[in-house]
Amino acid sequence: MKHLKKVLLIALVVVFANNINAQDQDNRWVIELGANVVDFYPTGADNPAVGGFFEDFVNTDHWNNSSVISRLRLGYYVGSGFSVGLTGTFNTISNIGESEVTDWSYVGADLDIKYGFVREPGWFDPYILAGGGYTWLDSEGNGTANVGLGFNLWFNDWLGFNIQTKYKHSFDEDKMLPHFQHAAGLVFKFGGKDSDGDGIYDKYDACPEVAGLEAFNGCPDTDGDGIQDSEDACPMEAGLAEFNGCPDTDGDGVADKDDACPNEAGPVELNGCPDRDGDGVADKDDKCPDVAGPAENNGCPWPDSDGDGIADKDDECPNIAGVAENNGCPIVSAEVQKEITDLARAIYFVTGSSKFTDETSIRMEQISGIINQYKTLRFDVEGHTDSTGSDAINSKLSQARADAVRTYLIEKGFPADMITAKGFGSANPIGDNKTRKGRQQNRRVEIFSEYAER
Numbered sequence: 001m002k003h004l005k006k007v008l009l010i011a012l013v014v015v016f017a018n019n020i021n022a023q024d025q026d027n028r029w030v031i032e033l034g035a036n037v038v039d040f041y042p043t044g045a046d047n048p049a050v051g052g053f054f055e056d057f058v059n060t061d062h063w064n065n066s067s068v069i070s071r072l073r074l075g076y077y078v079g080s081g082f083s084v085g086l087t088g089t090f091n092t093i094s095n096i097g098e099s100e101v102t103d104w105s106y107v108g109a110d111l112d113i114k115y116g117f118v119r120e121p122g123w124f125d126p127y128i129l130a131g132g133g134y135t136w137l138d139s140e141g142n143g144t145a146n147v148g149l150g151f152n153l154w155f156n157d158w159l160g161f162n163i164q165t166k167y168k169h170s171f172d173e174d175k176m177l178p179h180f181q182h183a184a185g186l187v188f189k190f191g192g193k194d195s196d197g198d199g200i201y202d203k204y205d206a207c208p209e210v211a212g213l214e215a216f217n218g219c220p221d222t223d224g225d226g227i228q229d230s231e232d233a234c235p236m237e238a239g240l241a242e243f244n245g246c247p248d249t250d251g252d253g254v255a256d257k258d259d260a261c262p263n264e265a266g267p268v269e270l271n272g273c274p275d276r277d278g279d280g281v282a283d284k285d286d287k288c289p290d291v292a293g294p295a296e297n298n299g300c301p302w303p304d305s306d307g308d309g310i311a312d313k314d315d316e317c318p319n320i321a322g323v324a325e326n327n328g329c330p331i332v333s334a335e336v337q338k339e340i341t342d343l344a345r346a347i348y349f350v351t352g353s354s355k356f357t358d359e360t361s362i363r364m365e366q367i368s369g370i371i372n373q374y375k376t377l378r379f380d381v382e383g384h385t386d387s388t389g390s391d392a393i394n395s396k397l398s399q400a401r402a403d404a405v406r407t408y409l410i411e412k413g414f415p416a417d418m419i420t421a422k423g424f425g426s427a428n429p430i431g432d433n434k435t436r437k438g439r440q441q442n443r444r445v446e447i448f449s450e451y452a453e454r
Contacts, residue, residue: 026201027189032073032162034185036089037065038106041097043167043178049097050177063182064106066092071183081116089181093137096177104138108168108181110146125152125160135168135176142175144168152187157199162187233257260284317376329376332452336370343367344447347405354400356408364405367447368412374449375415381405382446383423384430386439391425399423405445 041062044053056062075085091106110133118125128149135144150164164183170176192201198211198218205218207230212220216228225238225245232245234257239247243255252265252272259272261284266273273282279292279299286299293300302311308321308328315328322329332340343366348357356364371379383402385394402421410416426433431441 026192026203027158028077029191030073030075030077030083030085030187030189032071032075032085032087032183032185032187033069034071034162034183035065035068036071036091036181036183037063038091038093038179038181039063040095040177040179042180045173045177047097047173047177049099051097057180062095062097064091064093064095066090069185071185075114081119083114083116085112085114086110087112087133089183106135106137108135108144109133110135110144110166110168112146112148123154125154127151129164129166133168135170137176140175143171144178145171150183158189160187160189161185320376322376326377326451329451330374332374332377332449334453337448337452340367340370340447343370344405345444347445349401349404352397354397354404356404364408365412368409368414371409371447371449372413374451375413375418377418377449377451379409379414379419379447379449381409381419381421382428383421384428384442384444384446385426386429386442387426387433388439394425395423397423398425401445405447 037060039062041050041059042053042055042057043050044055070091071087071089073085073087075083077083087108087110089106089108089110093101093104093106095101110131112129112131114127114129116125116127126149129147131146133144133146134141146166146168148164148166150162150166152160152162154160162183162185166181166183167178168181169178193203194201194205195208196205196211196218198205198213200212200214200218202208205212206216207219210220212218212228219228219230221228221232222235223232223238223245225232225240227239227241227245229235232239233243234246234255237247237256239245239255246255246257248255248259249262250259250265250272252259252267254266254268254272256262259266260282261271261273264272264274266275266282270280270282273284275282275286276289277286277292277299279286279294281293281295281299283289286293288298288300291301294302302313304310304315305312305318306315306321306328308315308323310322310324310328312318315322317327317329320330323331325331343363346363347360349355349360350357371377381402383398383400383405385398387394389397399422402423406419406421409419426442429438429442430444431438433439433442
């Protein structure tokens with residue numbers, strides 16, 4: 001008995017340290033293994049050696065026991081709290097009530113039906129039982145009707161501790177007195193199928209072939225980030241729920257799997273890569289990461305050779321500072337245009353011809369020096385006469401004189417396709433043809449650019 005008390009004490013300590021389940025439909029089979037004691041005394045039988053029913057019930061002096069392992073039961077859970085079982089016990093009887101005997105053998109085989117009161121999983125599992133069996137006491141055998149009660153204290157899903165007492169009523173008291181049989185021992189549940197061994201039976205396991213967690217119905221969470229693998233876009237790397245389980249190492253709001261620069265924070269629109277100069281070109285693709293520039297030029301600013309604020313690619317005069325309204329080319333200022341006009345009007349020809357007079361050469365050189373600074377601008381040379389002579393002659397003479405000026409300037413290096421010549425005869429006078437001074441004013445050459453300030 002002292003061994004049985006130790007086992008009971010250990011069981012009680014373990015019970016209160018665990019969350020337990022009772023026998024259920026998932027663990028239909030149980031095996032109970034332990035010790036039993038037989039007590040003939042408190043049975044109220046018609047025998048001077050025994051007492052009244054339940055008299056001196058817990059007096060262990062009347063108990064018979066042989067060893068710690070003396071009872072084996074195999075049970076099957078039917079459902080709705082009911083189970084059936086077959087129990088085999090053996091013992092050595094040294095006293096029947098207050099009478100001593102010489103170590104009679106005791107062997108019992110009993111069928112029982114148990115009814116458990118607990119429906120929800122729990123550590124405490126009380127029950128009642130009824131049944132019958134056959135018991136051999138030394139050389140005599142006799143049938144019995146049995147009733148009893150007990151409880152299981154479950155340590156975990158499959159292991160528990162059982163305590164039970166059973167009254168066995170003998171049908172023939174001459175062969176064997178009625179008696180109580182008390183039992184204690186371990187109880188094992190089994191029968192539920194758990195293919196992946198994760199503690200969740202296949203019928204409840206959403207992933208029965210892969211070990212997982214109860215929180216995810218048996219499905220795994222390999223990276224331990226709280227998102228089951230089937231819903232985790234990065235099941236091998238711990239991540240965040242907002243990124244479907246993927247990490248964001250640099251914390252820029254772009255998951256590493258979508259981040260072209262996972263270790264450097266950057267905006268979403270650049271796939272998580274930084275852009276130091278803020279030009280919309282990621283640093284990794286930017287050939288000038290510290291100077292803003294367009295994507296078409298790999299993040300570098302377009303060159304502006306003449307420094308006029310107009311990129312060379314858009315500057316028709318990339319090496320000469322100009323203005324935007326003239327596509328990067330310079331314009332002729334009003335001062336310069338006046339200088340050209342004054343010099344052009346001082347160009348003189350031999351009377352009736354297109355040949356320059358000697359004093360004109362220096363003016364022509366001065367004009368050439370000026371307009372050759374504006375080779376990207378288009379210039380027009382106009383020839384004019386006074387009203388002396390016929391229109392036909394004047395028209396022809398004005399054209400010849402304009403052509404002479406154009407030819408000279410071309411010979412001095414001005415692009416031929418950028419200068420035109422036209423004679424207007426006497427059609428556009430600037431002076432009075434009735435006076436000598438006016439006619440002298442009308443005999444002139446005009447040179448101007450369409451890109452001249454007026």
